[in-house]
Amino acid sequence: xxxxxxxxxxxxxxxxxxxxxxxxxxxxxxxxxxxxxxxxxxxxxxxxxxxxxxxxxxxxxxxxxxxxxxxxxxxxxxxxxxxxxxxxxxxxxxxxxxxxxxxxxxxxxxxxxxxxxxxxxxxxxxxxxxxxxxxxxxxxxxxxxxxxxxxxxxxxxxxxxxxxxxxxxxxxxxxxxxxxxxxxxxxxxxxxxxxxxxxxxxxxxxxxxxxxxxxxxxxxxxxxxxxxxxxxxxxxxxxxxxxxxxxxxxxxxxxxxxxxxxxxxxxxxxxxxxxxxxxxxxxxxxxxxxxxxxxxxxxxxxxxxxxxxxxxxxxxxxxxxxxxxxxxxxxxxxxxxxxxxxxxxxxxxxxxxxxxxxxxxxxxxxxxxxxxxxxxxxxxxxxxxxxxxxxxxxxxxxxxxxxxxxxxxxxxxxxxxxxxxxxxxxxxxxxxxxxxxxxxxxxxxxxxxxxxxxxxxxxxxxxxxxxxxxxxxxxxxxxxxxxxxxxxxxxxxxxxxxxxxxxxxxxxxxxxxxxxxxxxxxxxxxxxxxxxxxxxxxxxxxxxxxxxxxxxxxxxxxxxxxxxxxxxxxxxxxxxxxxxxxxxxxxx
Numbered sequence: 001x002x003x004x005x006x007x008x009x010x011x012x013x014x015x016x017x018x019x020x021x022x023x024x025x026x027x028x029x030x031x032x033x034x035x036x037x038x039x040x041x042x043x044x045x046x047x048x049x050x051x052x053x054x055x056x057x058x059x060x061x062x063x064x065x066x067x068x069x070x071x072x073x074x075x076x077x078x079x080x081x082x083x084x085x086x087x088x089x090x091x092x093x094x095x096x097x098x099x100x101x102x103x104x105x106x107x108x109x110x111x112x113x114x115x116x117x118x119x120x121x122x123x124x125x126x127x128x129x130x131x132x133x134x135x136x137x138x139x140x141x142x143x144x145x146x147x148x149x150x151x152x153x154x155x156x157x158x159x160x161x162x163x164x165x166x167x168x169x170x171x172x173x174x175x176x177x178x179x180x181x182x183x184x185x186x187x188x189x190x191x192x193x194x195x196x197x198x199x200x201x202x203x204x205x206x207x208x209x210x211x212x213x214x215x216x217x218x219x220x221x222x223x224x225x226x227x228x229x230x231x232x233x234x235x236x237x238x239x240x241x242x243x244x245x246x247x248x249x250x251x252x253x254x255x256x257x258x259x260x261x262x263x264x265x266x267x268x269x270x271x272x273x274x275x276x277x278x279x280x281x282x283x284x285x286x287x288x289x290x291x292x293x294x295x296x297x298x299x300x301x302x303x304x305x306x307x308x309x310x311x312x313x314x315x316x317x318x319x320x321x322x323x324x325x326x327x328x329x330x331x332x333x334x335x336x337x338x339x340x341x342x343x344x345x346x347x348x349x350x351x352x353x354x355x356x357x358x359x360x361x362x363x364x365x366x367x368x369x370x371x372x373x374x375x376x377x378x379x380x381x382x383x384x385x386x387x388x389x390x391x392x393x394x395x396x397x398x399x400x401x402x403x404x405x406x407x408x409x410x411x412x413x414x415x416x417x418x419x420x421x422x423x424x425x426x427x428x429x430x431x432x433x434x435x436x437x438x439x440x441x442x443x444x445x446x447x448x449x450x451x452x453x454x455x456x457x458x459x460x461x462x463x464x465x466x467x468x469x470x471x472x473x474x475x476x477x478x479x480x481x482x483x484x485x486x487x488x489x490x491x492x493x494x495x496x497x498x499x500x501x502x503x504x505x506x507x508x509x510x511x512x513x514x515x516x517x518x519x520x521x522x523x524x525x526x527x528x529x530x531x532x533x534x535x536x537x538x539x540x541x542x543x544x545x546x547x548x549x550x551x552x553x554x555x556x557x558x559x560x561x562x563x564x565x566x567x568x569x570x571x572x573x574x575x576x577x578x579x580x581x582x583x584x585x586x587x588x
Contacts, residue, residue, distance in 0.1 A: 035175040036150040042129045043243040043510070044098075046120040047108035049251045051490060051509035052096065053242055057146035058544040059461045061092040061169045065142045066157070067130060068097040068121070070111050072138040072184035080157050081141070082116040088165050096120045100130050100138060100186055105253050125265040128241065128272055131188045139183035145172070146544070155179030194277040195270045197226060198284030204267050205229065206292050208246050211391050214296055216354055218390040218419065224293035230279050237275045240268055248389070248515045251507040254492075257479070257519040259393060302349055305395045309347070309432030318416060320355045322424040327561055329416040330370045335406065342403040342436040342580070347395040348388040351428035358516055359429060360415040361385040363406050370413040371559050374449055374567070379469045384447030384571060385412065387481065387518040399478060399524065402445040402573045403436050417514075441579040445478070450535050451567035456487060456555040461542035463489075465566045468496075468534035475527050479520040479571040482508045484539065485564050486547045487555065491537035493568055498530040511537070513547055518571065526575070535568030 043053035057063045066081045078097075085095040097119050099108060105123060112121045124130055133142050134154070141161055143153035152173050153164045160179045164172075195201055205223050213219035223229055229236070239245040246261030263271075274280075316331045350356040363383035364372050373380040385404050386396045398404070418427065436442050452467040482491040488511040495503050505525055527533070541564075543551045555564045 036145070036148075036152065036173070037134075037154075037176045038150050039144060040132050041149055041238065041242045042132065043241070044122040044124055044129060045105075045251060045509060046096070046122050047105065047112040048120070049105075049253060049504075049507055049509055050120060051243075052120065052122055053510070054144060054146050054149065055242070055546070056540075056544045057094055059092075059459075059542040060094050060146060060544075061172075062094070062152060062165070063144045063146055064093060064095045064165070065098045065122070065133075065144065066096075067100050067135050067138050067140045067142075067186060069099070069101045069138045069184065069186075070103070071101065074139075077139050077157070077183075078115060078119075082119060084157060084161065084165070085116075085118060087162075091165065092169060093165060096122055098122050098124055098130060098135075098142075100124060100127055100135070102127070126269040127186075127188050128269060130186065132241070135186050135188075137181040137183040137186055140181045140186070143168070151176050153177045153179075156181050194280060195274040196284070197229075197274070197280065197282045198286070198288055200270050201229075201274050202226075202288035204263075204271060205289060208261060208263060208267075210289070210292060210296070214293060218354055218357060220421065222293070223289060225290045226281055226287050229289065230281075233275045233279045237272055240271055243510060247512065248517045249510065250519065251509050253507070254504045255506040255519075255525075256522045257506070258522060259389070259391075259479075259517045259519045304347060304349075304432050306345060306347065306397075306432075306434055310435045311433040313412060313431040313433060315351075315414060315416075315429040315431065317351075317426050317428045318418065320352070320418050320425050320427060321420055322422055323420050326418045326420065329418070331414045331416070332364070332369070333412045333414060335411055337406065337408055339408050341406045341433075342440070342442045343385065343398075343406060343433055344403045344436045344442075345395065345397040345434040346386050347432040347434075348386075349394070349430040349432065350388070351430070352425045353390065354421055355418045355425055356388070356427055356429060357390065357417045357419045357514065359388040359417070360516075361387070361431065362413045363404060363410050364413040366409055366411065368413070370415055372413075374451070375559065378451045378453055378467065379449065381446050381448050383410075384518075384569065387516070389515070389517040393520075396520070398445050399476075399573070401441060401443055401579075403442045404446075405444050417516075419514075443573050443575075443577045443579055445571065445573045447481075448533065448570045448572060449567050450533060450570065451565065453557050454564075454566065455557065456539055456541050456564050458552050458554050459542055461540050461544055463539040463541060464536075465538060466534060466536045467566065467568070468532050470532050471527060471529060473529050473577070474575045475572045476575055477505065477521070477525045477527055477533075477570050477572045479518055480506045481516065481518045481569040481571075482511055482535075482537075483516060483565060483567045483569065484511055484513065484537075485561050486513050486549055487539045487541045487545060487564050488513055488566075489538045489540040489545070491535055491566075491568055493570065494534040494536060495525070495527050496532040496534060497528055508537075518569075520571075527572075533570055535566070537566065539564060539566065 041055045108121055141157050156179050209223050213223040215222050248261050250260045450467050450469055452465045480493045490509050492507045493505045
């Protein structure tokens with residue numbers, strides 16, 4: 001053996017020892033992490049309609065939940081849990097109750113009156129969250145880690161829980177701490193029969209998902225067969241449980257709009273139960289999703305639903321790159337009308353619907369941009385035409401006898417939001433305009449923008465905001481739209497009548513900057529003169545907000561995406577307005 005070889009061997013031994021030690025340390029750290037039980041992300045509404053998502057508590061060290069049932073839970077048990085909450089009021093920990101009774105929202109609201117007001121009562125109708133946590137008893141406590149989606153503790157509310165909570169900010173447990181629980185057995189009412197793909201699962205997907213998740217659609221993948229559904233089933237389970245999908249969800253307790261996507265508790269339970277059973281194909285010979293996809297492909301030719309429009313407005317040609325995140329694009333389209341026009345309907349024809357995520361259209365004066373008087377005024381009445389979002393509602397017909405006035409010399413101002421899909425493309429969207437006949441009696445349809453001015457502090461998970469205005473005349477509210485930017489959290493639309501009685505018209509408990517539909521009400525709402533219209537909600541400038549670019553930055557009010565805003569739009573028309581004339585609100 002030469003000297004070079006002897007030197008190599010002599011030098012390799014310490015290196016191997018060091019490498020072995022390093023590997024042991026890595027494996028040990030991995031085992032510590034793996035020792036904590038994993039949990040799925042989930043989201044629930046509470047008895048007051050507030051949104052709670054486990055991963056949106058990342059700014060907290062823990063979320064502590066107690067399984068609750070009014071038939072079995074005792075006042076002593078609830079008080080002991082509330083006392084634990086009080087004892088750790090200065091700690092970075094949140095507490096709540098997980099209802100396992102299957103109670104309705106109305107029933108939960110009645111129950112919450114007898115509970116400590118500091119404990120939100122989360123509605124787990126089909127007990128899906130209780131099931132994924134592995135709950136077995138009423139009165140069982142779960143200490144959840146929102147950052148890594150795992151479980152610090154499961155068990156009773158005794159000394160072991162106190163010890164875990166005392167140390168959770170500095171030295172959280174390396175293994176899930178488990179203690180015995182006494183109490184009523186928790187029956188998880190999951191059906192023993194696995195849902196059938198053909199008769200149970202495919203219809204839910206077809207009715208709620210395939211409008212976007214199809215070939216050429218804006219969804220990132222097509223749900224056009226059992227195989228595709230099987231491949232994406234883990235993600236489907238995740239986004240259904242944490243309510244990311246279907247998008248544009250609202251609180252079904254307040255108002256109703258076809259522009260919102262709704263899945264019932266029963267539909268969610270069917271999908272999750274089927275996926276948890278490893279998504280069996282079943283015995284049906286025909287694949288309903290393949291059949292539906294073939295039907296869509298055969299009828300994919302675009303046709304104007306009301307026939308040839310009176311005017312087709314061709315938008316700009318916008319180049320969309322293959323990857324990246326695009327900021328909004330603002331464009332004006334000049335009109336050469338001879339005289340005024342009253343618009344009674346509009347239909348949007350996307351140039352490339354796989355990338356057009358939404359489009360907003362206003363009528364603006366020659367010297368205005370898309371934002372018009374909103375740049376200067378927190379409350380202003382504007383000529384809002386409509387919004388487009390992926391889905392079946394490309395055509396919007398205004399209420400009979402109402403329309404949007406386009407004065408001579410005015411233009412259309414458009415806001416485009418695009419998403420990239422891996423292929424560069426060009427979108428040239430068309431708008432089909434349908435005008436009222438000459439001599440028709442038309443009342444003007446407008447949008448009342450009600451907004452707040454503020455400065456948003458850094459590292460604040462819940463920054464409450466409210467804005468309101470008084471209306472001078474009787475009106476009919478036909479729809480609403482929430483508008484915030486990346487730090488938007490929630491918004492409610494409220495009317496307060498002259499006697500002070502409040503009514504929640506609509507609620508968006510989990511705002512998403514990527515989805516800003518105009519929610520046209522199925523049933524318009526009459527509002528009396530002298531009432532006040534209010535928007536109330538909050539912004540989230542914390543690390544728990546998944547869309548937040550930088551939670552360490554104080555954000556000024558502004559209309560650009562790098563700023564922040566808080567504006568609710570009420571679409572309306574006056575019931576006593578003189579037909580074929582322009583009606584305005586006084587600007588507050």
